[in-house]
Amino acid sequence: MKTTEQQTERLTEHRADARAELRVERRAQLHALHEVFDRTTAGEGSAAVVTGPVGCGKTDVLHALCRHAARAGALVLTATGVRAERDLGFGVLDRLLDDPELPHDTAGHVRALLSTVEREPGAPAGRPAAPTAGAGCGEQPMPAARARELRALCTALREAARHRPLVIAVDDLQHADRPSVAALMYLRRRLRTARVLMVFTDGGADAPDGVGPHAELAGDPDCRTVRVAPLTRRGVTELLAARLDPRTAEWLAAECHALTGGNPLLVHAFADDRRTAGDHEGDTPVGSSFSAALGTCLLRCDTGAADAARALAVLADLAPISLVARMLGTGVEAAARALAALTEAGLLDEGRFRHPAAHAAVLAGCEDADRRAHHLRAARLLHEDGAPGAAVARQLVAAQEAPGPWAVTVLREAAEQESVADRERFGADCLELAVRACGDPRERAALTALLVRDRWRTSPSVAARHLGALEAHARDGLLSARDSATLTLGQLWLGRAADTVPRAAPEPTRTGFADTGRYRADVRGARRLLYWDTDTTADTGSEGPEPSAEEVTADAELTLQCTRIGDTALESAMAALYALLHVDQPGQAAHWCDTLIAEATARRETTWRAVLTGIRAETAVRQGALADAERHARTALAVLPPEDWGVAIGIPLAARLVACTFTGRPEDAQGVLTQRVPQEMFRTRFGGQYLYARGQHYLAAGRLRAALEDFLRCGELMRARGVDRPALIAWRGGAATACLGLGLRERAGELIGEQMELSAPEHLRVRGSSLRTIAALNEARRRPALLWEAVTLLQEAGDRLELVGALADLSSAHHELGDYNRARMVAGRAVRLAQDCGAPSLCERLLPYPVVLDPAPPADTGPADARTDAIATLSDAERRVAALAAVGYSNREIGRELFITVSTVEQHLTRVYRKLRISRRADLPAELPLGPPGAA
Numbered sequence: 001m002k003t004t005e006q007q008t009e010r011l012t013e014h015r016a017d018a019r020a021e022l023r024v025e026r027r028a029q030l031h032a033l034h035e036v037f038d039r040t041t042a043g044e045g046s047a048a049v050v051t052g053p054v055g056c057g058k059t060d061v062l063h064a065l066c067r068h069a070a071r072a073g074a075l076v077l078t079a080t081g082v083r084a085e086r087d088l089g090f091g092v093l094d095r096l097l098d099d100p101e102l103p104h105d106t107a108g109h110v111r112a113l114l115s116t117v118e119r120e121p122g123a124p125a126g127r128p129a130a131p132t133a134g135a136g137c138g139e140q141p142m143p144a145a146r147a148r149e150l151r152a153l154c155t156a157l158r159e160a161a162r163h164r165p166l167v168i169a170v171d172d173l174q175h176a177d178r179p180s181v182a183a184l185m186y187l188r189r190r191l192r193t194a195r196v197l198m199v200f201t202d203g204g205a206d207a208p209d210g211v212g213p214h215a216e217l218a219g220d221p222d223c224r225t226v227r228v229a230p231l232t233r234r235g236v237t238e239l240l241a242a243r244l245d246p247r248t249a250e251w252l253a254a255e256c257h258a259l260t261g262g263n264p265l266l267v268h269a270f271a272d273d274r275r276t277a278g279d280h281e282g283d284t285p286v287g288s289s290f291s292a293a294l295g296t297c298l299l300r301c302d303t304g305a306a307d308a309a310r311a312l313a314v315l316a317d318l319a320p321i322s323l324v325a326r327m328l329g330t331g332v333e334a335a336a337r338a339l340a341a342l343t344e345a346g347l348l349d350e351g352r353f354r355h356p357a358a359h360a361a362v363l364a365g366c367e368d369a370d371r372r373a374h375h376l377r378a379a380r381l382l383h384e385d386g387a388p389g390a391a392v393a394r395q396l397v398a399a400q401e402a403p404g405p406w407a408v409t410v411l412r413e414a415a416e417q418e419s420v421a422d423r424e425r426f427g428a429d430c431l432e433l434a435v436r437a438c439g440d441p442r443e444r445a446a447l448t449a450l451l452v453r454d455r456w457r458t459s460p461s462v463a464a465r466h467l468g469a470l471e472a473h474a475r476d477g478l479l480s481a482r483d484s485a486t487l488t489l490g491q492l493w494l495g496r497a498a499d500t501v502p503r504a505a506p507e508p509t510r511t512g513f514a515d516t517g518r519y520r521a522d523v524r525g526a527r528r529l530l531y532w533d534t535d536t537t538a539d540t541g542s543e544g545p546e547p548s549a550e551e552v553t554a555d556a557e558l559t560l561q562c563t564r565i566g567d568t569a570l571e572s573a574m575a576a577l578y579a580l581l582h583v584d585q586p587g588q589a590a591h592w593c594d595t596l597i598a599e600a601t602a603r604r605e606t607t608w609r610a611v612l613t614g615i616r617a618e619t620a621v622r623q624g625a626l627a628d629a630e631r632h633a634r635t636a637l638a639v640l641p642p643e644d645w646g647v648a649i650g651i652p653l654a655a656r657l658v659a660c661t662f663t664g665r666p667e668d669a670q671g672v673l674t675q676r677v678p679q680e681m682f683r684t685r686f687g688g689q690y691l692y693a694r695g696q697h698y699l700a701a702g703r704l705r706a707a708l709e710d711f712l713r714c715g716e717l718m719r720a721r722g723v724d725r726p727a728l729i730a731w732r733g734g735a736a737t738a739c740l741g742l743g744l745r746e747r748a749g750e751l752i753g754e755q756m757e758l759s760a761p762e763h764l765r766v767r768g769s770s771l772r773t774i775a776a777l778n779e780a781r782r783r784p785a786l787l788w789e790a791v792t793l794l795q796e797a798g799d800r801l802e803l804v805g806a807l808a809d810l811s812s813a814h815h816e817l818g819d820y821n822r823a824r825m826v827a828g829r830a831v832r833l834a835q836d837c838g839a840p841s842l843c844e845r846l847l848p849y850p851v852v853l854d855p856a857p858p859a860d861t862g863p864a865d866a867r868t869d870a871i872a873t874l875s876d877a878e879r880r881v882a883a884l885a886a887v888g889y890s891n892r893e894i895g896r897e898l899f900i901t902v903s904t905v906e907q908h909l910t911r912v913y914r915k916l917r918i919s920r921r922a923d924l925p926a927e928l929p930l931g932p933p934g935a936a
Helices: 005-016 018-022 027-041 058-071 091-097 104-119 144-163 178-190 213-217 233-243 246-260 264-277 288-300 303-315 321-328 332-344 357-364 368-384 389-399 405-421 427-437 441-456 460-464 467-475 481-494 512-531 549-562 570-582 586-602 606-623 626-639 646-662 666-673 679-683 685-700 704-720 731-741 745-758 764-777 780-797 800-816 820-837 842-846 864-872 876-886 891-898 902-916
Strands: 046-051 075-080 166-171 196-202 223-227
Touching: 027 046, 027 058, 027 196, 027 223, 046 058, 058 075, 058 166, 058 196, 075 091, 091 166, 091 178, 104 144, 144 166, 144 178, 144 196, 166 178, 178 196, 233 246, 233 264, 246 264, 264 288, 288 303, 288 357, 303 321, 303 332, 303 357, 303 368, 321 332, 321 368, 368 389, 368 405, 389 405, 389 427, 405 427, 405 441, 427 441, 441 460, 441 467, 441 481, 460 481, 467 481, 481 512, 481 646, 512 570, 512 685, 549 570, 549 586, 570 586, 570 606, 586 606, 606 626, 606 646, 606 800, 626 646, 646 666, 646 679, 646 685, 666 685, 679 685, 679 704, 685 704, 685 731, 704 731, 731 745, 731 764, 745 764, 764 780, 764 800, 780 800, 800 820, 800 842, 820 842, 864 902, 876 891, 876 902, 891 902
Parallel strands: 046 196, 046 223, 075 166, 166 196
Antiparallel strands: none
8 A cells, every 4th residue: 555645644633633532432441551550660560452443543542551651750662563664673673672761781782682683594684584383472483692682681671660660562563573573572471570561552463474462462361451442423423523613513423423433533534624625514525634544544454454445445336255255365254354354443334335435545555557456356256257247347447458358348248338328438448448459350340430439429539539440440341331431420520521431331241231221321411411412402402392491390300309319310410400490490499409408418428419509509599599699609619629529610609709799799709710620611511600600790890801701702612512592501691791881782782682582482581681681772762661571571580680680770761761750669679679689789880870768667578488478469450550569650650551540559559568568669579570561
């Protein structure tokens, strides 16, 4: 076991707290030792042995006796047995008698005695000769020189004891070297009639060759055995009260006793960790003090108990006594005794460690090579016993060795089981070890592909490190259809062009033709999604009629309903979500994103969760929920760092860039632009999304030429892939807006005309935004009608952000025509909607004049969902009246437009106010559907 400076510091602190501990359930032991000392001072030679579990205070009791004896005028000689110094001849005796208060003659005898070790014939350097076999501790033959010096030493010690009582105290005698033990037993026999008290602590049965104080002193009537036991719960309470405070001690006592078993060393460590954690009512964390104390206990255990503790730490919960015995290479009885010693010390409870931290503390004290050897032995034994594969695999992974085909099989099966069970996986670690150890090329190829799939679930950049090996296996013809698809999907994610990626080859003997078709479909879907591959379906530009919005929605819904996180290809789910966005169904896309994100989070599918969260940010942009968009984009990039995104990095960056731009945070937007992206991204769909978002940012910043360049570059990408459809990315609208700002009205008209021609009637969002540009190209008197239509389309499409712009344009058009009241009302709706979107500064940029809202606070109409439900209760007539009232029409104008009386208008508004729980027109909610005058 390894020692640390921290352990030494903790022991020093515990010694400082010894007085507090000795007042707790130790008075009887101290009284017994004082009686022995009193008998010694009266002229009778005495001996005492302090026994008990490790860490329970034997040393503290011994030190307390020594302090008592010193105060009484006795000469106290102390030493401690150290396991690492067992082979140092007379090491304990040397330390014991190296005291300046000893007479000069006594010190001389000690030096002479120690010199006999080197003069013994046949003894290895630095090690004493072993005693003769069969001889007892006190009667083993010894060289004549040593015997003479021991007799002289006895005479010197007896003479010293004539003047003052002499106490010889040895802590942890079980760890003392054999010559010192033999010498001390010799001195005990020869000093019975002198005023000499010999007191030892015995921490177990681990004395060399069975030699210990009990072997020599068990039948000695003058030897007193004093046992120190763990603290009771009451004792734990008292000790905690001394270390902390009475109130804290009362409510921590049960927890502390359960955790420590009453072991005082551990109780002190518990209190240290409690003080470090601070004052709170929660569970006390097991920290560094507790772990250090556990290590100290094991350092002081006998070898058998320490080895048993290591075996338990390695085996964890799979630790019947028979298995522990096999780990130790001993009999069951010996293993049972070792476990009993650990239990008695409070380290174990019913054969298990009392806290998971104990496993780490025990294993941390092992050398790396020893720890790996223990794990490998455990793996073999568990496999022989038919233990679950996961348990065996954990041992192999900890050992970092897979000795033979059986181990490779176990590792693969464990990895597959962990993947299916959706637990916190170590499957990838199993597979990496299996790949290194596997000798069969075809099996190694399959394992490598399985490793890539497993790693991709949590870190695509880590998985990508294995693609080179997978490519080599593909060149050798070793990959199945599924494994070929794994390679292809990984290369596509990294930005490899579709025409350079090897196609998946069918291999019916391994996967069957049906599975081969499935994997090929996954690859085609990925190409279609990332590269807008034109050899697939109609929605990417192939010949044939384009499916209707209803058909696209139904197909996407079916795909998403059948999606299983981690089993379905991620690209298939992504394509279905984008299909919903392209047919103006952001609400449905958001719903499915939230559903799948929850499942991915529960199953710890990091890559799925991140990508779906990135798409969720894009749906939030479409819905005008910019704060949500920013939050989702940041979460996506936190869940999966940028290096793991490959070409898909454009998803969260584009959404976040738009959110920062329209919420008026240029510095944050600039931070998004400084994020490095792979150049391969600009050959993919996500490059197009990124270019369009960056163009919008440049437009807002007034950098019109840079914006136009990005929009045109996006168009070049889409035309090159044969997918130049505004429903995917309406780049012409952005380019036309930039051209308008640059004074290129004719070019703007061409671009927006092309966009309208390419947009189907059901593409409401695209047509609505296009009408904004068309209105800007028309004369002032025609703009309101065009913009009213744009407002209607954008409301139906659910694009609230674009709707803010349309309302702002409509307000400007009314203002230019001198209809100031209507301009003010429409501008107010635009401002309120912008505020609801989280973009209050947007209207400041769009409107040519400042808007002063009604100073009266708006009515509290509840959350957005409640307002939407309330609006749904309005009749068609009430909704038409409310829509016109909301944009500044007077009651008379409303009646004229709708061909109803003013009284009827007033009645409709009264019912509208009551249903929406408002009292004035200014409080009409932003969600209220608007439309051109006279719209049904």
